[in-house]
Every structure is written in structure tokens, then in C-alpha cells.
Amino acid sequence: MQSLLDAAAAAGEGLPPVEKWNPAHCGTMDMEIRRDGSWWHDGRRITRDRLVRLFSTILRKDDDGVHYLVTPVEKQAVRVEIAPFLAVRVDRAERDGRPVLIFTTNLGDLAEAGPDHPIRVEIDKDTGEPTPFVIIRGRLEALITRPVFYELVDMAQQDGNRLTIESSGETFELGWVA
Known part of the structure; x- marks a missing residue:
């Protein structure tokens, strides 16, 4: 790793x-x-x-x-249309005992989620469906594909009624638990 x-x-x-x-x-x-x-x-x-x-x-x-x-x-x-890249894979590693999430795009780019590569999730007001993204470089984002998002949700922690995930010392909100 x-x-x-x-x-x-x-x-x-x-x-x-x-x-x-x-x-x-x-x-x-x-x-x-x-x-x-x-x-x-x-x-x-x-x-x-x-x-x-x-x-x-x-x-x-x-x-x-x-x-x-x-x-x-x-x-x-x-x-x-929505984002120039797709995040098609996520790997979880550790650095100094802390979790690190590494995204791979459809074009082979790598991005370590953290302060320079934040994860954000837009929630559709009408359907409640999440649309997750991660910054790859500059202001360029990757749409996190559904299977990868499901992996993130599976790794997430429940904090009250929020689902959060940590990477490189940052905590990112993935959504709400009903």
C-alpha cells in the first residue's frame, strides 16, 4: 500500500x-x-x-x-456535463495510524482525499439522491461512481445522524441517516 x-x-x-x-x-x-x-x-x-x-x-x-x-x-x-473525471476506485491505506483514501479516476489520475482534494456530496432537493465528488487537481472534480460511493458509505462512521469519513486528517460528510 x-x-x-x-x-x-x-x-x-x-x-x-x-x-x-x-x-x-x-x-x-x-x-x-x-x-x-x-x-x-x-x-x-x-x-x-x-x-x-x-x-x-x-x-x-x-x-x-x-x-x-x-x-x-x-x-x-x-x-x-457534470465533471470531467470519474472516480472509479477508492483504496484505503494508513499513514501514521490515520486513514487515507486514494481515488483513481477513469483516466488514471490519483488523488488523496484531504485538504487539497476534498470530498463533497450534493443532495438533490427533489429526490434526495446524493451526487458525490472529489477534487482531482486545481478545480477539476471527479464524479464518484455509485459503486465507489457505496464503498465509502460502508467505510463511514455514524456521527449522530450524519455519515462521515476521514482521510488525511480531514472529516467529510457523506449524508444523513434517517
Whole structure:
């Protein structure tokens, strides 16, 4: 499990420094990242995994809430249905006797839940259904898939009528117990 902790700690190394690039906005690209994690361009699904991974490395979400593909010379807005990544796996480890949750995305990114990678859960006001997320890098989130969320709920502690889970010294609320 130590190698997974080391890999999560090194996550983001070697990625382009998109947060430092400030090109002028160049327009909107006909690209969409759908809820199921698929990437589409001009109405066609991008099926080359390496190309999707490449695009994901130059993606960022700015303060305006818009997702952009960014290079040093241009910035193109893209549509994101709910989140650009899916958290498809969670591993539980320990560091200094404390729990650590490590999420893996559909594109192979790792994120250690904690202060820099918080977990949040939106609750639909009409249906009461939870929609859980974890920050992967910058402001980019991963939608936590249903099986992974069920694993989190199974690991959670009940605190009064709240379900909480701890990772890297932070406590995150997953929902309420009726």
C-alpha cells in the first residue's frame, strides 16, 4: 500500500503547468465531456484513450466556473456535463495510524482525499439522491461512481445522524441517516 501512497503524493508531477498559463480566450470548442466520462468532439466520440488523456492534461476550470483546454497561446471553452473525471476506485491505506483514501479516476489520475482534494456530496432537493465528488487537481472534480460511493458509505462512521469519513486528517460528510 505504500507504493500507492507514494504514487498519490506524486500525482500531478509531470503535468503541464496549465494554472500558470494565461492566454487570451479564443472561443468555444465543440467538445463535450459527458456524465459517463466519455469525451466528444464535433458530435463524435473520441475513442483514442491516449488522445483523451492528452486533452485531460491541458484541462482546467477557471474562477468563472468554465472548463477550458489551455495551451500557452490559446484557451478554448469546452462543455462538461457534470465533471470531467470519474472516480472509479477508492483504496484505503494508513499513514501514521490515520486513514487515507486514494481515488483513481477513469483516466488514471490519483488523488488523496484531504485538504487539497476534498470530498463533497450534493443532495438533490427533489429526490434526495446524493451526487458525490472529489477534487482531482486545481478545480477539476471527479464524479464518484455509485459503486465507489457505496464503498465509502460502508467505510463511514455514524456521527449522530450524519455519515462521515476521514482521510488525511480531514472529516467529510457523506449524508444523513434517517
